[in-house]
Amino acid sequence: MTKIPQRGALINSEKGLQNSLLTFLKKAAEKKLFDAIMLPMQVPSGDSFAWILIKDMQLLDEATPIAPIMPVNAAKAVKRLTRKGEGSSKIAVLIKPCEVRACVELAKLNQIRTEDIIILSYDCLGALPMQDYIKDPVWGKQEFSAILESKNWNSQFVKPVCKICDKFSLSASDLHFGIIDEQLLAIANSEKGETLLAGMDMKADQELENWKQYIRKIRTKRLASKAETFEVIKTKVAGFANLLDTFSECIGCHNCQSACPICYCRQCYFDSAVSKPNSDVVLMRAEQRGGVSLPLDKIMFHTGRMAHMSLSCISCGLCSDACPVNIPVAKIFSYVASETQKTFEYTAGESFGDALPMKEYKPEELGELGKLVQNAEIQEGGHE
Numbered sequence: 001m002t003k004i005p006q007r008g009a010l011i012n013s014e015k016g017l018q019n020s021l022l023t024f025l026k027k028a029a030e031k032k033l034f035d036a037i038m039l040p041m042q043v044p045s046g047d048s049f050a051w052i053l054i055k056d057m058q059l060l061d062e063a064t065p066i067a068p069i070m071p072v073n074a075a076k077a078v079k080r081l082t083r084k085g086e087g088s089s090k091i092a093v094l095i096k097p098c099e100v101r102a103c104v105e106l107a108k109l110n111q112i113r114t115e116d117i118i119i120l121s122y123d124c125l126g127a128l129p130m131q132d133y134i135k136d137p138v139w140g141k142q143e144f145s146a147i148l149e150s151k152n153w154n155s156q157f158v159k160p161v162c163k164i165c166d167k168f169s170l171s172a173s174d175l176h177f178g179i180i181d182e183q184l185l186a187i188a189n190s191e192k193g194e195t196l197l198a199g200m201d202m203k204a205d206q207e208l209e210n211w212k213q214y215i216r217k218i219r220t221k222r223l224a225s226k227a228e229t230f231e232v233i234k235t236k237v238a239g240f241a242n243l244l245d246t247f248s249e250c251i252g253c254h255n256c257q258s259a260c261p262i263c264y265c266r267q268c269y270f271d272s273a274v275s276k277p278n279s280d281v282v283l284m285r286a287e288q289r290g291g292v293s294l295p296l297d298k299i300m301f302h303t304g305r306m307a308h309m310s311l312s313c314i315s316c317g318l319c320s321d322a323c324p325v326n327i328p329v330a331k332i333f334s335y336v337a338s339e340t341q342k343t344f345e346y347t348a349g350e351s352f353g354d355a356l357p358m359k360e361y362k363p364e365e366l367g368e369l370g371k372l373v374q375n376a377e378i379q380e381g382g383h384e
């Protein structure tokens with residue numbers, strides 16, 4: 001469980017969220033509290049955003065700390081930065097709570113190193129769906145600014161998974177920016193965070209009770225919407241016939257997999273030669289069933305992914321953003337993930353300290369296995 005800090009430092013937020021965050025980061029850069037910072041920046045064409053590792057701090061003026069869309073989950077960028085091991089620079093990254101959670105999961109899978117990284121996060125009001133933004137970036141920028149300005153936690157325009165996200169606040173970052181009405185609070189959540197605040201000469205002298213209550217209220221509403229959504233999604237994935245129906249429009253492009261920060265295997269079975277049978281095998285399958293749908297193995301692909309990564313899915317919604325045929329992949333994976341994680345009493349991305357269930361050996365599980373073997377033997381005996 002994340003230990004909730006008791007106090008935070010008040011930040012002047014008169015100039016709005018984006019400007020207040022930029023002012024904080026510029027000051028931290030001037031004080032050399034980090035050597036570089038990774039932030040979203042609008043691409044020159046103006047219709048998307050990219051992660052930029054900023055070394056020349058003048059460029060901070062061009063950054064958008066809270067981008068309206070999430071084309072790439074930041075954990076993928078952090079993975080590229082850190083996977084070769086420890087470096088000699090301190091890098092700050094300002095990312096959303098779902099991106100922090102993805103970083104936590106990848107760190108447990110030894111794909112991210114966090115020693116050199118200072119993770120900064122903020123209470124997230126959501127992101128717009130990629131397809132909507134790309135259709136009309138001018139509308140997207142205006143709508144998103146309005147969401148931030150009015151602190152609209154229930155916008156109809158954000159991604160479907162953002163509308164049901166209950167983990168939009170403090171997670172395992174080093175420093176978190178808490179939003180409450182017109183206030184912005186800097187909340188240190190680790191030693192690195194405390195050092196950063198101290199380096200900024202800021203005192204954590206504000207009680208956090210009001211902020212906690214504010215977040216609790218939003219979370220309660222989100223949990224109710226989530227439960228409603230999951231009731232519907234449950235019917236779409238229960239049993240093979242429903243799965244087949246739900247994924248009937250899938251074109252097998254595997255975009256959902258490429259966009260997913262959690263798909264962690266270095267060599268994917270579905271990209272390998274083994275997963276691509278020759279025409280004789282395909283014809284044999286067609287002969288057995290009368291015909292086969294092409295591309296092959298669409299349900300196996302999705303159930304394979306569920307089996308592989310639903311313990312670590314952090315409901316970022318990137319898979320839905322990437323789907324060209326609008327299958328609600330993110331809601332489906334979020335639902336399956338919540339069930340898998342409940343079974344293992346695990347919450348993906350909550351804390352660096354919780355071991356990944358699949359990586360941890362528990363002697364009592366051997367007992368469970370023993371019971372399964374025993375039951376199987378009894379059943380076998382019964383058939384003799």
Ligand code: SF4
Pocket residue numbers: 256259260261262263312313314315316317318319320329330333334
């Ligand atoms: S399955 Fe979808 S929602 Fe879950 S982590 Fe991957 S991209 Fe995000």
Ligand code: SF4
Pocket residue numbers: 249250251252253254255256257319322323324325326327329
């Ligand atoms: S992105 Fe959509 S169409 Fe492509 S494989 Fe995933 S579910 Fe199927």
